[in-house]
Amino acid sequence: MLWLGTIIEGVLLGGLYALFAAGLSLVFGIMRLVNLAHGDLIVLAAFAILSLTTWLGFDPFLAALLAMPVMFAAGFVLQYVLLNRTLGRDLLPPLLVTFGLSIVIQNGLLEVFTADSRRLRLGAMETASIDLGGNLAIGVIPLLTLGSALAVILLLNLLFYRTALGRAFRATSDDLEIAQLMGIDHHRIYAIAMGIAMLVATIAALYLGIRANFDPTIGPARLIYAFEAVIIGGLGSLWGTLAGGVIIGLAQTVGAKINPEWQILAGHIAFLAVVVLRPRGLFPRALD
């Protein structure tokens, strides 16, 4: 029964990693942009939510809802004004620019919010759990995290496969030159994609801030988990990204169960094992 609890905990933790990774996966899938500032943008969103809760006294969920359109706009502008200029045949410029952006965001947040650890407060709900009997209980917040991850990935898939915008996303990803011939303004498409990635990042930030302490410098560590989830799942596959998140979450909780020191290491080992066995990930979508 103890192991069952560990496994449930791992799957639920995977929901958080999937939320970290979904935006990264989306952006990479559409425009082959590796956004090294993704983790820092999540932390930025967490501070945005924190500001709304402390200054205006909102509940974190309401604050996240209000932060979402702001983060969408920020993502849109960031892509349209800055990142679109870096995209091209050479993969290096976007890496350098997003790496620099990561440093700028971290230092900007340090200036404004100092290096103190923060947390989003929810009161009793933070520790609330559902009793399953037999010494098993599921935390409400972890359950909400996984539920949100499932909902996000389901909605993103509906967007991708059921709407005209989704067709334009896939067409642009398939063949940029021909997409332009179809009248698709790829710069605008990329900006919308980054805006959506920031919407998802805001949801990720909400759960990150409720479940653990955060400070301006923790972005890169979140980025690693997100990367691993994307690679395990296979580039460009959103369900794969969810699976990747769950695999890392499981490996971490099982590793920690065996020996608490192994938690982080076990996640990375699971990642390396998948890369060795399936170099293209579990569910590769892109054929090229």
Place this chain on the structure above:
Amino acid sequence: MLETRGLTAYYGDFQVLYGIDTTIAPGETIAIIGANGAGKSSYLKAITGLIRAEPASVRFEDRPIGALGAANILKLGIAMVPEGRRLFSSLTVEENLLIGRYGRDTDGIWSLDAIYALFPALKQRRTVPSHSLSGGEQQMAAIGRALMSNPRVLLCDEISLGLAPIVIRDIYDAMPRIKQNGTSIVLVEQDIVQAMKVADRVYCFQEGRVSLSGRPAELTKDQIHLAYFGR
């Protein structure tokens, strides 16, 4: 309607077109023939905005459009069937057709139903991924995709390349119906016989220049041979 005047084009420092003059009237079909590397595809790319040209060197209804990007060119009503079909591989056949009207959603005779009536083979296969189509079906889908924007000028780049003669005939049989509502067509073809059959006028390109032009009936084999090969 569509005109190029002294059109030049470059890939980086490398010049590929050296002053191309062409005109296309409404409802007219012209064919561009020429050997590999003569500049036929570059000519289409310059018109569609995939390579930028001098603003006044491409004119559409007396508007200079040479400097516009591809998305804006499509909005004017100039659509292209690219060489090698290049359907979107992660989209189904029907999605490929639908994306054809993403940038230009205008009323006109071309709709999904009209495309399926033109190419019945596509209708049965509309839900399959585009890469599982045969070469001929892919070409039909690529033509349908371009028609979905109800273009006023349809540019076709090597639509018979790599297809069996019987399939080529099927595809060319559709041309009269495409022309019916006054759509102008520019055919880039290596198959001279095919081009001569359907075109009102022919331009022959050689090394980035127009080496010959005229109505098919007025051109002799020797003239074409000389214009095509240069000797």
